[in-house]
Amino acid sequence: MSFFHRLFEKFPDSKAMFSRVNVDDMQSPEFGGHMLRVLNGLDLFINLLGEDSALDSQIEHLNRQHLNYDGMKASYLWGMLDILTNSLPTVLDDYDALSFKNCLVEVFNDYTKGLP
Ligand code: HEM
Numbered sequence: 001m002s003f004f005h006r007l008f009e010k011f012p013d014s015k016a017m018f019s020r021v022n023v024d025d026m027q028s029p030e031f032g033g034h035m036l037r038v039l040n041g042l043d044l045f046i047n048l049l050g051e052d053s054a055l056d057s058q059i060e061h062l063n064r065q066h067l068n069y070d071g072m073k074a075s076y077l078w079g080m081l082d083i084l085t086n087s088l089p090t091v092l093d094d095y096d097a098l099s100f101k102n103c104l105v106e107v108f109n110d111y112t113k114g115l116p
Contacts, residue, residue, distance in 0.1 A: 002026070002035070004026065004031075005026070007076070007083060010079050011075070014073075014076050016071070017070070018034065021034040041058075044058055045104070045107050049107075056110070059107060059110045062111060063111050063112075066111070066115065067115065072115055074115040074116065077108060077111060077112050081105075081108050085100060085104065
């Protein structure tokens, strides 16, 4: 099951936020494009770990965008982090769960700033 299916199971209210990207058909190219943008955003966070100023700019950029989405809540992002960190071991070899979790929690502390 995709991470967005899991997100909507956990937070049904969040689904309506994705109407612009055709969430009613999660196989659609529009929703596929959206999922790619999210995964690229996550990939960038991970690849910028250790490059402090570039990482800070990227987090600030995505934070600002998410502050503008109607209905956005910090708990949705923490929920997504939980779902993703449970899935990463299935796609990465030699996954160090504790290191990933510790680094990404730091990232998400900034990513969720200002969200209710
Ligand atoms: C790992 C977590 C996440 C990352 C890295 C991420 C990243 C992104 C990126 C890169 C975009 C595209 C921005 C653009 O148009 O340039 C986006 C859009 C968006 N994200 Fe997130 N996101 C995450 C989680 C979430 C969650 C949990 C929610 C809400 C439940 C959310 C709500 C939205 C909305 C509403 C959009 C706009 C969709 C549209 O184009 O209409 N995001 N996100």
